[in-house]
Amino acid sequence: MSELFETLGGLGVFLLGVVIMTAGLKGVAGDALRAALTRFTRSPLSGACTGAVSTAILQSSSATTIAAVGFVGAGLLSFPQALGVIFGANVGTTITGWLVALVGFKLKLGSVVLPLILAGVLMHLFGKGRVQQAGFALAGFGLIFVGIETMQAGMSSIQGQVTPDTFPSDTLAGRFQLVLIGVVITLVTQSSSAGVAAALTAVHTGTISFEQAAAMVIGMDVGTTATAMFATMGGAAETRRTGYSHVVYNVLTGMGAFVLLGPYVWLWQTLAPGLLADQAEIALVAFHTGFNAVGVLLILPLAHPFARLMYRLVPEARSSLVGHLDHHLLRDAFVALEAAHSTQEAIFRAQLDMAKALLSEHPACDAEALGDIDAALLTTARYLDQIHSQPERSREWQMLMACMHSLDHMQRLQHRLRMAAATLGSRRVATAPAERIAQVSGTLRELHQAPHWKAAAQVAGQSAAMLEGAYNRVREDIMGDVAAGRIEADVGAQRLDSDRWLSRVSHHIWRISHHLQLADDASHRDSPPLQPA
Numbered sequence: 001m002s003e004l005f006e007t008l009g010g011l012g013v014f015l016l017g018v019v020i021m022t023a024g025l026k027g028v029a030g031d032a033l034r035a036a037l038t039r040f041t042r043s044p045l046s047g048a049c050t051g052a053v054s055t056a057i058l059q060s061s062s063a064t065t066i067a068a069v070g071f072v073g074a075g076l077l078s079f080p081q082a083l084g085v086i087f088g089a090n091v092g093t094t095i096t097g098w099l100v101a102l103v104g105f106k107l108k109l110g111s112v113v114l115p116l117i118l119a120g121v122l123m124h125l126f127g128k129g130r131v132q133q134a135g136f137a138l139a140g141f142g143l144i145f146v147g148i149e150t151m152q153a154g155m156s157s158i159q160g161q162v163t164p165d166t167f168p169s170d171t172l173a174g175r176f177q178l179v180l181i182g183v184v185i186t187l188v189t190q191s192s193s194a195g196v197a198a199a200l201t202a203v204h205t206g207t208i209s210f211e212q213a214a215a216m217v218i219g220m221d222v223g224t225t226a227t228a229m230f231a232t233m234g235g236a237a238e239t240r241r242t243g244y245s246h247v248v249y250n251v252l253t254g255m256g257a258f259v260l261l262g263p264y265v266w267l268w269q270t271l272a273p274g275l276l277a278d279q280a281e282i283a284l285v286a287f288h289t290g291f292n293a294v295g296v297l298l299i300l301p302l303a304h305p306f307a308r309l310m311y312r313l314v315p316e317a318r319s320s321l322v323g324h325l326d327h328h329l330l331r332d333a334f335v336a337l338e339a340a341h342s343t344q345e346a347i348f349r350a351q352l353d354m355a356k357a358l359l360s361e362h363p364a365c366d367a368e369a370l371g372d373i374d375a376a377l378l379t380t381a382r383y384l385d386q387i388h389s390q391p392e393r394s395r396e397w398q399m400l401m402a403c404m405h406s407l408d409h410m411q412r413l414q415h416r417l418r419m420a421a422a423t424l425g426s427r428r429v430a431t432a433p434a435e436r437i438a439q440v441s442g443t444l445r446e447l448h449q450a451p452h453w454k455a456a457a458q459v460a461g462q463s464a465a466m467l468e469g470a471y472n473r474v475r476e477d478i479m480g481d482v483a484a485g486r487i488e489a490d491v492g493a494q495r496l497d498s499d500r501w502l503s504r505v506s507h508h509i510w511r512i513s514h515h516l517q518l519a520d521d522a523s524h525r526d527s528p529p530l531q532p533a
Helices: 002-040 044-058 061-073 079-092 095-107 114-126 129-157 172-189 192-204 210-232 237-271 280-313 327-331 333-358 367-384 394-422 434-449 453-483 489-523
Strands: none
Touching: 002 044, 002 061, 002 129, 002 192, 044 061, 044 079, 044 280, 061 079, 061 237, 061 327, 061 333, 079 237, 079 280, 095 129, 095 192, 095 280, 114 129, 129 192, 172 192, 172 210, 172 237, 192 210, 192 280, 210 237, 210 280, 237 280, 327 333, 333 367, 333 394, 333 434, 333 489, 367 394, 394 489, 434 453, 434 489, 453 489
């Protein structure tokens, strides 16, 4: 019984090491890798490359997948591009197996890395920023090898008690049962890396045969999709579509690997008789990497048809201003901010359309649309309230502050739009000087033609400055007309209110455009302000 506890404890230490190392690596390089995902992903092929590299560095396919989901929702990646990232993440995650097989078993670093764990913990306790996160990564790296050595010691102790005969035999039905065992192991550990490490340790100590370990690894690869599927259920269409894509792709890849297992064993026995038993762990990680790489190479040319299939399986829900605000994305603050930024752009577009309608020759207001904007602003405020950051995470902090400022001005702009809608019957907005109305209307038209938010902010800023600068002159002219009896006092009051309304609306449009530009700068993207929703 103690040997079993030792084996399970070693697996737990290994899993803890992976979790800690991933958290540290995300803190050190997460922002840069997320930026690289959008910068270098131009096609499904380049997406597969960036996905594989990102996952290999972060040691977490889920982190890469979540980022891809968020970027699709924010409009930074197309769904076929994101599919490439997800496919590549499957290859990148196999690097853990190579780490275990080449370093963990060959060098036996379990005792050597103990000082590294202490050094990493001290860096995390006394360091700041990236040094602190690097300490976490170093401590996690050390724990991985402690876990491997503990698992190896536990399994070595049960040699003779647990043998390949204890597990299902190497027949077609037996392999299928082993695949199911691999699925269950991944469901329990919530990590295919931990399952693969356990399988490598078992085959290294002779507890199971290569064929049995390979069948279990296939199941682990399929089982890891359950986590993605459960994590995306109830989410937005993009999130669910991505999760289901992961499931469909991994099941197809697993079926292919199941068929290829026999020829793979035959090839080893033909080209290098006896070597498969001596180097079973190397053969196992090569098989794991190989069938994932073959799956990616076969699916990439079909990425666009595959995307169309997923669009049919998970159709887009009814158009909504807050459709991108998926609570699943809150696990990654930067990705959640991308979704919030994209949502604010959609809400601002709706507000600008509302302002154009109110300033048209025949003013009109869609009450339902106005209510939708109200609800969207409230939902966005609640979503942003769940995102927290710190100033040392400069890009993330800058983006969060920009989103909060733009939301504040959107709420103030919405108040002005509601004021105009409430007085639409008296056409109070239309009582402002015609040239002032024309100026604001012209600004709205120019915003549609601006190539990015920086240009939009410049246009809106110039208009707001001109309106504000001339406000006192217009005010004096209106009061002069009232004093001279050219207009009634109540008409003068209406014109003053209308002109003040135009000035404040222009000011808020300028500030919103400016803060959306700051969010773009933090995100390292350059999106057109009035792109189609």
